[in-house]
Amino acid sequence: xxxxxxxxxxxxxxxxxxxxxxxxxxxxxxxxxxxxxxxxxxxxxxxxxxxxxxxxxxxxxxxxxxxxxxxxxxxxxxxxxxxxxxxxxxxxxxxxxxxxxxxxxxxxxxxxxxxx
Amino acid sequence: xxxxxxxxxxxxxxxxxxxxxxxxxxxxxxxxxxxxxxxxxxxxxxxxxxxxxxxxxxxxxxxxxxxxxxxxxxxxxxxxxxxxxxxxxxxxxxxxxxxxxxxxxxxxxxxxxxxx
Numbered sequence: 001x002x003x004x005x006x007x008x009x010x011x012x013x014x015x016x017x018x019x020x021x022x023x024x025x026x027x028x029x030x031x032x033x034x035x036x037x038x039x040x041x042x043x044x045x046x047x048x049x050x051x052x053x054x055x056x057x058x059x060x061x062x063x064x065x066x067x068x069x070x071x072x073x074x075x076x077x078x079x080x081x082x083x084x085x086x087x088x089x090x091x092x093x094x095x096x097x098x099x100x101x102x103x104x105x106x107x108x109x110x111x112x113x114x115x116x
Numbered sequence: 117x118x119x120x121x122x123x124x125x126x127x128x129x130x131x132x133x134x135x136x137x138x139x140x141x142x143x144x145x146x147x148x149x150x151x152x153x154x155x156x157x158x159x160x161x162x163x164x165x166x167x168x169x170x171x172x173x174x175x176x177x178x179x180x181x182x183x184x185x186x187x188x189x190x191x192x193x194x195x196x197x198x199x200x201x202x203x204x205x206x207x208x209x210x211x212x213x214x215x216x217x218x219x220x221x222x223x224x225x226x227x228x229x230x231x232x
Contacts, residue, residue, distance in 0.1 A: 009132075010133050013129050016202075017125075018126060026206070029210060030209070079207055081207075084200070086132075090196060094145060096145070097144075
Protein backbone atom coordinates (compact mmCIF):
# COMPACT_ATOMS: atom_id res chain seq x y z
CA UNK A 1 0.00 0.00 0.00
CA UNK A 2 1.37 3.38 -1.02
CA UNK A 3 1.39 6.00 1.71
CA UNK A 4 -0.14 9.31 0.73
CA UNK A 5 -0.55 11.40 3.88
CA UNK A 6 2.96 12.75 4.40
CA UNK A 7 3.07 16.53 4.89
CA UNK A 8 6.70 16.66 3.78
CA UNK A 9 5.71 15.12 0.43
CA UNK A 10 3.17 17.95 0.02
CA UNK A 11 5.79 20.59 0.77
CA UNK A 12 8.49 19.05 -1.45
CA UNK A 13 6.23 18.51 -4.47
CA UNK A 14 4.84 22.06 -4.08
CA UNK A 15 8.40 23.39 -3.94
CA UNK A 16 9.24 21.51 -7.16
CA UNK A 17 6.19 22.85 -9.02
CA UNK A 18 7.99 26.04 -10.04
CA UNK A 19 10.66 26.21 -12.76
CA UNK A 20 12.71 28.88 -10.94
CA UNK A 21 12.80 26.84 -7.75
CA UNK A 22 13.91 23.74 -9.68
CA UNK A 23 16.56 25.92 -11.33
CA UNK A 24 17.77 27.16 -7.93
CA UNK A 25 18.14 23.57 -6.70
CA UNK A 26 20.15 22.66 -9.80
CA UNK A 27 22.31 25.75 -9.34
CA UNK A 28 22.99 24.94 -5.67
CA UNK A 29 23.79 21.39 -6.78
CA UNK A 30 26.81 22.89 -8.50
CA UNK A 31 27.85 25.56 -5.95
CA UNK A 32 26.54 27.46 -2.94
CA UNK A 33 25.24 30.94 -3.80
CA UNK A 34 24.00 34.09 -2.09
CA UNK A 35 20.40 35.25 -2.53
CA UNK A 36 21.76 38.19 -4.57
CA UNK A 37 23.65 35.87 -6.94
CA UNK A 38 20.56 33.70 -7.38
CA UNK A 39 18.34 36.75 -8.03
CA UNK A 40 20.80 37.98 -10.69
CA UNK A 41 21.09 34.61 -12.38
CA UNK A 42 17.32 34.12 -12.60
CA UNK A 43 16.60 37.78 -13.48
CA UNK A 44 14.42 38.31 -10.44
CA UNK A 45 14.06 40.89 -7.71
CA UNK A 46 15.69 40.13 -4.36
CA UNK A 47 12.21 39.97 -2.80
CA UNK A 48 11.02 37.45 -5.39
CA UNK A 49 14.08 35.24 -4.90
CA UNK A 50 13.78 35.45 -1.10
CA UNK A 51 10.24 34.07 -1.40
CA UNK A 52 11.35 31.16 -3.59
CA UNK A 53 14.26 30.34 -1.26
CA UNK A 54 11.83 30.51 1.68
CA UNK A 55 9.60 27.88 0.06
CA UNK A 56 12.61 25.62 -0.59
CA UNK A 57 13.83 26.14 2.98
CA UNK A 58 10.41 25.26 4.44
CA UNK A 59 10.48 22.04 2.43
CA UNK A 60 13.95 21.18 3.82
CA UNK A 61 15.52 21.34 0.37
CA UNK A 62 17.70 24.40 1.03
CA UNK A 63 19.57 25.72 4.08
CA UNK A 64 20.57 29.34 4.44
CA UNK A 65 23.08 31.04 6.69
CA UNK A 66 23.55 34.77 7.17
CA UNK A 67 27.16 35.88 7.60
CA UNK A 68 27.47 39.64 7.90
CA UNK A 69 25.13 41.08 5.29
CA UNK A 70 25.18 38.09 2.96
CA UNK A 71 22.73 35.18 3.16
CA UNK A 72 24.33 32.09 1.62
CA UNK A 73 22.17 29.23 0.32
CA UNK A 74 23.19 25.60 0.07
CA UNK A 75 21.36 22.34 -0.53
CA UNK A 76 19.47 21.02 2.49
CA UNK A 77 19.68 17.55 3.94
CA UNK A 78 16.61 16.20 2.12
CA UNK A 79 17.54 14.16 -0.91
CA UNK A 80 13.99 13.69 -2.30
CA UNK A 81 14.11 10.01 -1.35
CA UNK A 82 10.45 9.70 -0.36
CA UNK A 83 9.37 11.68 -3.42
CA UNK A 84 11.40 9.41 -5.71
CA UNK A 85 9.94 6.35 -3.94
CA UNK A 86 6.36 7.62 -4.30
CA UNK A 87 6.78 8.28 -8.01
CA UNK A 88 8.46 4.91 -8.55
CA UNK A 89 5.62 3.03 -6.82
CA UNK A 90 3.07 5.01 -8.82
CA UNK A 91 4.84 4.09 -12.04
CA UNK A 92 4.63 0.43 -11.07
CA UNK A 93 0.89 0.77 -10.35
CA UNK A 94 0.42 2.59 -13.69
CA UNK A 95 2.24 -0.12 -15.64
CA UNK A 96 0.35 -2.91 -13.89
CA UNK A 97 -2.97 -1.13 -14.54
CA UNK A 98 -2.32 -0.71 -18.26
CA UNK A 99 -1.07 -4.31 -18.50
CA UNK A 100 -4.40 -5.37 -16.93
CA UNK A 101 -6.35 -3.33 -19.48
CA UNK A 102 -4.29 -4.82 -22.30
CA UNK A 103 -5.09 -8.32 -21.01
CA UNK A 104 -8.82 -7.50 -20.89
CA UNK A 105 -8.70 -6.17 -24.48
CA UNK A 106 -6.84 -9.27 -25.67
CA UNK A 107 -9.44 -11.43 -23.98
CA UNK A 108 -12.30 -9.55 -25.67
CA UNK A 109 -10.59 -9.90 -29.06
CA UNK A 110 -10.03 -13.63 -28.56
CA UNK A 111 -13.68 -14.19 -27.61
CA UNK A 112 -14.85 -12.18 -30.62
CA UNK A 113 -12.71 -14.38 -32.88
CA UNK A 114 -14.07 -17.58 -31.30
CA UNK A 115 -17.67 -16.36 -31.62
CA UNK A 116 -17.21 -14.76 -35.07
CA UNK B 117 22.40 20.05 -17.83
CA UNK B 118 19.09 19.52 -16.11
CA UNK B 119 16.12 21.11 -17.84
CA UNK B 120 13.91 23.20 -15.60
CA UNK B 121 11.51 25.16 -17.77
CA UNK B 122 8.89 22.52 -18.62
CA UNK B 123 5.32 23.66 -17.91
CA UNK B 124 4.12 20.06 -17.67
CA UNK B 125 6.62 19.46 -14.83
CA UNK B 126 5.07 22.44 -13.00
CA UNK B 127 1.56 21.05 -13.44
CA UNK B 128 2.47 17.49 -12.47
CA UNK B 129 4.43 18.43 -9.34
CA UNK B 130 1.64 20.84 -8.29
CA UNK B 131 -0.89 18.02 -8.79
CA UNK B 132 1.22 15.73 -6.59
CA UNK B 133 1.52 18.29 -3.78
CA UNK B 134 -1.81 17.25 -2.24
CA UNK B 135 -2.34 14.03 -0.25
CA UNK B 136 -5.89 13.51 -1.56
CA UNK B 137 -4.78 13.84 -5.17
CA UNK B 138 -1.96 11.35 -4.59
CA UNK B 139 -4.53 9.05 -2.99
CA UNK B 140 -6.84 9.37 -6.01
CA UNK B 141 -3.97 8.40 -8.34
CA UNK B 142 -3.21 5.35 -6.20
CA UNK B 143 -6.88 4.40 -6.14
CA UNK B 144 -7.20 4.72 -9.94
CA UNK B 145 -4.03 2.64 -10.22
CA UNK B 146 -6.11 -0.21 -8.82
CA UNK B 147 -9.48 0.40 -10.55
CA UNK B 148 -11.38 3.08 -12.46
CA UNK B 149 -13.87 4.98 -10.30
CA UNK B 150 -16.64 7.55 -10.60
CA UNK B 151 -16.30 10.99 -9.04
CA UNK B 152 -19.00 9.96 -6.53
CA UNK B 153 -17.07 6.85 -5.50
CA UNK B 154 -13.89 8.89 -5.08
CA UNK B 155 -15.71 11.56 -3.04
CA UNK B 156 -17.12 8.84 -0.75
CA UNK B 157 -13.80 7.10 -0.31
CA UNK B 158 -11.95 10.30 0.58
CA UNK B 159 -14.81 11.72 2.69
CA UNK B 160 -15.17 14.82 0.53
CA UNK B 161 -17.96 16.72 -1.11
CA UNK B 162 -18.59 16.08 -4.81
CA UNK B 163 -17.53 19.67 -5.52
CA UNK B 164 -14.26 19.23 -3.65
CA UNK B 165 -13.47 15.98 -5.46
CA UNK B 166 -14.37 17.49 -8.85
CA UNK B 167 -11.78 20.21 -8.23
CA UNK B 168 -9.06 17.69 -7.35
CA UNK B 169 -9.88 15.55 -10.39
CA UNK B 170 -9.81 18.72 -12.52
CA UNK B 171 -6.26 19.48 -11.37
CA UNK B 172 -5.16 15.91 -12.12
CA UNK B 173 -6.87 16.07 -15.53
CA UNK B 174 -5.14 19.37 -16.40
CA UNK B 175 -1.81 17.75 -15.57
CA UNK B 176 -2.60 14.81 -17.89
CA UNK B 177 -2.56 12.35 -14.98
CA UNK B 178 -6.26 11.45 -15.12
CA UNK B 179 -8.79 11.10 -17.93
CA UNK B 180 -12.53 11.34 -17.37
CA UNK B 181 -15.47 10.26 -19.49
CA UNK B 182 -19.13 11.05 -18.87
CA UNK B 183 -21.53 8.24 -19.71
CA UNK B 184 -25.12 9.13 -18.88
CA UNK B 185 -24.99 10.83 -15.50
CA UNK B 186 -21.79 9.21 -14.30
CA UNK B 187 -18.32 10.66 -14.86
CA UNK B 188 -15.76 7.85 -14.74
CA UNK B 189 -12.10 8.57 -13.96
CA UNK B 190 -9.14 6.53 -15.07
CA UNK B 191 -5.38 7.06 -15.15
CA UNK B 192 -4.17 9.34 -17.93
CA UNK B 193 -1.42 8.60 -20.40
CA UNK B 194 1.31 10.43 -18.43
CA UNK B 195 3.49 8.05 -16.49
CA UNK B 196 5.52 10.71 -14.57
CA UNK B 197 8.58 9.82 -16.63
CA UNK B 198 9.97 13.36 -16.84
CA UNK B 199 9.25 13.95 -13.16
CA UNK B 200 11.08 10.74 -12.19
CA UNK B 201 13.98 11.75 -14.46
CA UNK B 202 14.20 15.25 -12.95
CA UNK B 203 14.28 13.88 -9.40
CA UNK B 204 16.85 11.23 -10.34
CA UNK B 205 19.18 13.82 -11.89
CA UNK B 206 18.76 16.06 -8.86
CA UNK B 207 19.66 13.19 -6.56
CA UNK B 208 22.85 12.63 -8.55
CA UNK B 209 23.72 16.36 -8.28
CA UNK B 210 22.98 16.24 -4.55
CA UNK B 211 25.22 13.22 -3.97
CA UNK B 212 28.06 14.68 -6.05
CA UNK B 213 27.77 17.99 -4.16
CA UNK B 214 28.01 16.36 -0.75
CA UNK B 215 30.86 14.14 -1.91
CA UNK B 216 32.69 17.32 -2.97
CA UNK B 217 32.14 18.88 0.44
CA UNK B 218 33.37 15.71 2.16
CA UNK B 219 36.51 15.84 0.02
CA UNK B 220 37.12 19.49 0.98
CA UNK B 221 36.70 18.66 4.68
CA UNK B 222 39.08 15.70 4.42
CA UNK B 223 41.61 17.97 2.72
CA UNK B 224 41.32 20.59 5.49
CA UNK B 225 41.79 17.88 8.16
CA UNK B 226 44.84 16.46 6.37
CA UNK B 227 46.46 19.89 6.11
CA UNK B 228 45.77 20.61 9.79
CA UNK B 229 47.50 17.34 10.71
CA UNK B 230 50.53 18.14 8.52
CA UNK B 231 50.84 21.64 9.96
CA UNK B 232 50.02 20.63 13.54
